[in-house]
Each structure stands twice: as C-alpha cells, then as structure tokens.
Amino acid sequence: MRLDRLLGQHPTWGRQQIKAMLAQREVLVDHQVVTDGTLDINQFQTVTARNETLQQGKPAIYLMMNKPTGWLSATSDPVHTTVMELLPVELRKELHIAGRLDRASSGLLILTNDGLWSRRLTDPDLQKAKVYHVTTGNLIAPDTRQRFAEGIYFPYENITTSPAQLEQLSDKEARLTIYEGRYHQIKRMFGRFRNPVTGLHRESMGDITLDECLAPGEFRHLSAAEIASV
Structure with missing residues (x-):
C-alpha cells in the first residue's frame, strides 16, 4: 500500500493535512523520516506519524529446511503429514512454501511469510x-x-x-x-x-544452497546475505 493511502486510513486526517505532515517531516517509516507519500509500504514496516503508530511492522521470517522424503509440501492436509509439522507451532502461522517439492522428494525447501520475496525467488521469468x-x-x-x-x-x-x-x-x-x-x-x-x-x-x-549441517527435517533461519541474494 502507498504511504499516503495508509495515512489516509486515519479517521481524522484529511488529504491536505497528510501532505502537510509529510512536508513537515512528521512521518517515519522504520524510524526514518519519509516525505514521499507515494512510497510503497509493506507489512513488515513500522509507520508512525505525529508520534502515533499507524502500523506496527511484523517480523519477516525466512527459513530453509532439509525436507525429508515422505512429507508433503503443504500448509495442511487431512491425510498426509506436512512439513509445517516439523516446525514449532509459533513459526507455522502465516508461513508459505516458496517452491514446493513432491512428497517423495527431499532437500532444500524455503518457507517464509514474505510473499513479494518468495515470488522473486520462484518467478520463472527471472531464470533462477x-x-x-x-x-x-x-x-x-x-x-x-x-x-x-x-x-x-x-x-x-x-x-x-x-x-x-x-x-x-x-x-x-x-x-x-x-x-x-x-x-x-x-x-x-x-x-x-x-x-x-x-x-x-x-x-x-538461486544463490541459496542447502546447509550441509541440516539433517533431514531440520531447519534454520536464512542469513542476511541469503535473504539479500533474492
């Protein structure tokens, strides 16, 4: 969503007031002053204006798993066990799989809650x-x-x-x-x-290689370099 549209959801701020707030450097995105209302804001960014928090950014999660054979690449299934069941309960919410493997296959599986990032990783037009x-x-x-x-x-x-x-x-x-x-x-x-x-x-x-230290069924968070490579 554009920043000015997010600000426009406030019940008492009008368009002219929002323009003034931006010009007067009263809007912060991730604690940095922003004056461009057309800036695209994602769900992971914190937005404040006049010391009021309009959006509390949620943490972005990027995981690599060494998928074992016999586990389904799905968030849920009524018959088969899924790779989500290999994760702690608190990590399962909102995660999706970027590039599935069939149940008989194994190896590198990426799980994240960042849809734009995962689309860049799996988009066939980008030839990764x-x-x-x-x-x-x-x-x-x-x-x-x-x-x-x-x-x-x-x-x-x-x-x-x-x-x-x-x-x-x-x-x-x-x-x-x-x-x-x-x-x-x-x-x-x-x-x-x-x-x-x-x-x-x-x-x-792409540039993300399965960690040899991960046994089948184990996972870890991606490094900053691995995230930035996508």
Missing part, C-alpha cells in the same frame, strides 16, 4: 537456477545431456522446457540444473527416455 541431485532406475542414456540442453517438448501443455544442464555423476546419478518448476518436470523429462526417477534431492535455489 534450481539444482537437483537425481537418481534414476535405469542407466542414463548417452544422449540425455544433449536432449535436455535442447529442451524437452511436452505436448499436453504444448511447451518446450528451457535448456537444462545435466552433469552425469554415475551410470544412474546426475546433477540437473533447471530454470523452471513445471509440474513433475524432472520426472517427466527423464520419462521421455523411459527412465524412472527413483530419487530427487534439491540442492539449491
């Missing part, structure tokens, strides 16, 4: 790399790397995946970098070679 360790049921075909680099056509959606980089680690293991997050994309890409994915572990999203 997502890196996965993939284990397959059959031998990885020799032409898989080239085909992935060219893009795989999905006729149901009538789309071709963006170029992906495959680094083969063994006969049945690879590190795959993609820049999208389409429905079951990696499994479907390997499915073109009739090669089932038996293990999928996300290692990184």
Whole structure:
C-alpha cells in the first residue's frame, strides 16, 4: 500500500493535512523520516506519524529446511503429514512454501511469510537456477545431456522446457540444473527416455544452497546475505 493511502486510513486526517505532515517531516517509516507519500509500504514496516503508530511492522521470517522424503509440501492436509509439522507451532502461522517439492522428494525447501520475496525467488521469468541431485532406475542414456540442453517438448501443455544442464555423476546419478518448476518436470523429462526417477534431492535455489549441517527435517533461519541474494 502507498504511504499516503495508509495515512489516509486515519479517521481524522484529511488529504491536505497528510501532505502537510509529510512536508513537515512528521512521518517515519522504520524510524526514518519519509516525505514521499507515494512510497510503497509493506507489512513488515513500522509507520508512525505525529508520534502515533499507524502500523506496527511484523517480523519477516525466512527459513530453509532439509525436507525429508515422505512429507508433503503443504500448509495442511487431512491425510498426509506436512512439513509445517516439523516446525514449532509459533513459526507455522502465516508461513508459505516458496517452491514446493513432491512428497517423495527431499532437500532444500524455503518457507517464509514474505510473499513479494518468495515470488522473486520462484518467478520463472527471472531464470533462477534450481539444482537437483537425481537418481534414476535405469542407466542414463548417452544422449540425455544433449536432449535436455535442447529442451524437452511436452505436448499436453504444448511447451518446450528451457535448456537444462545435466552433469552425469554415475551410470544412474546426475546433477540437473533447471530454470523452471513445471509440474513433475524432472520426472517427466527423464520419462521421455523411459527412465524412472527413483530419487530427487534439491540442492539449491538461486544463490541459496542447502546447509550441509541440516539433517533431514531440520531447519534454520536464512542469513542476511541469503535473504539479500533474492
């Protein structure tokens, strides 16, 4: 919301009074004087005017979790256990998942209450790399790397995946970098070679890499540098 509109919600302040307050440097955002009423204000910022608090900013939360297999990436579910149940109760409120993993997959999961931040992390137009360790049921075909680099056509959606980089680690293991997050994309890409994915572990999203110290099911708060990288 724009700052002047937030100020306009006050029951006794009119438009001209708000303009005067801004010009007279009586409006503070996060304890800093602001004179531009068009400034966008988010839910995490504290706004005061004439020593009256109009919005008490709530704390922004950014977590990384090492998601274990068998847990659903959802805020709630009537059947399956969800990753939210791995968090203390006081941290679950208002958190959402930025870039889900299916129940059989594991690895880096990001949880936050900052919607604008999470959209920047997951927006496919921004082409942020997502890196996965993939284990397959059959031998990885020799032409898989080239085909992935060219893009795989999905006729149901009538789309071709963006170029992906495959680094083969063994006969049945690879590190795959993609820049999208389409429905079951990696499994479907390997499915073109009739090669089932038996293990999928996300290692990184953008510049955020899963902390090797986190055991499956453990989490920690992101560092300031990790938050700023998005």
